[in-house]
Amino acid sequence: MNQCPRAWILKYGFAKNRGTFNRHLSNIADWSTPWRLMQRALRGVIIERLECHSKGRAWIEIDLASKIRNRIIGAISRQKSIIEVVEARIGTLSSLRNRVRDSEIDRLVEIACLRFHAAMKTEPISEILNGKIPVWYLFSRLDKTKFGEYQLHIAPDIVWFRGKTCHLMRFTVQGVPNPGQDRIIENMAMVNWAVNRQGLPYKADRYVVCNLYWSRGRWNKWSKRADSQIVDDSYKMIRKDMKAMIDLHNKLGESCDLSQIPLASSKRVCRNCGHRDTCPGGEDLKRARLEQSALEMAKASKL
């Protein structure tokens, strides 16, 4: 939401209203660049590799590149219908319709394969695969967890035990710099998920929260032991964020006036956005932001 409140509203703000148009809005928001699709494919094959191991199924290494390629090509093909909807709305060719050359797909597959092999050598994945970590579980981020009055996606990707300590970890496949304190606190929400699950410790200080993330050409991992104070801080921070989202949603008002909703913080965000054909920020973010603030000032002067 911080990167572009308008994109966030277009994705989630209309989700409760059923209907084709709202479904289209959500699908357009899910549109991703080939680079993002590569990252998603990479995440998918890492999980698939771990699932094979947990179920005792054979993993055929020579199929890796074709698995990644199929995931990327499948995702590009599924996005065609989204582009057709956008073109029907704007009555011309969409800027999302860039032909992805075979050589670009080859390059993405190569990058994903390199990152996959590097991931297999990192802890805890390497130790899971060689049996040094015998007690571990995979979970789906799509699982929703009750968080006060909200239902949130706060489950980890992998849980494992070392002695009495329970580790909760998420992958972040896109390049991110070293996580700041806010991100660490946000990740502590995984402890809220864990303490309410049968079979996992109920005390916060039995957990170590980790994040495996790709940055500067390699996998990096940070980890931090939880305690009740930091888990409480995380609870408060997420509730504050949820309130900010609800306030933003309320700003839409009965007439769903999108002109009130702030635009992206930088042009870079618009380049990855499926709404860029139909949003003033997608055409000229600087001018659109100026027009928006002029509109707000004009409205304020009438009050």
Ligand code: SF4
């Ligand atoms: S095009 Fe830019 S400003 Fe408009 S919704 Fe997308 S990210 Fe936000």
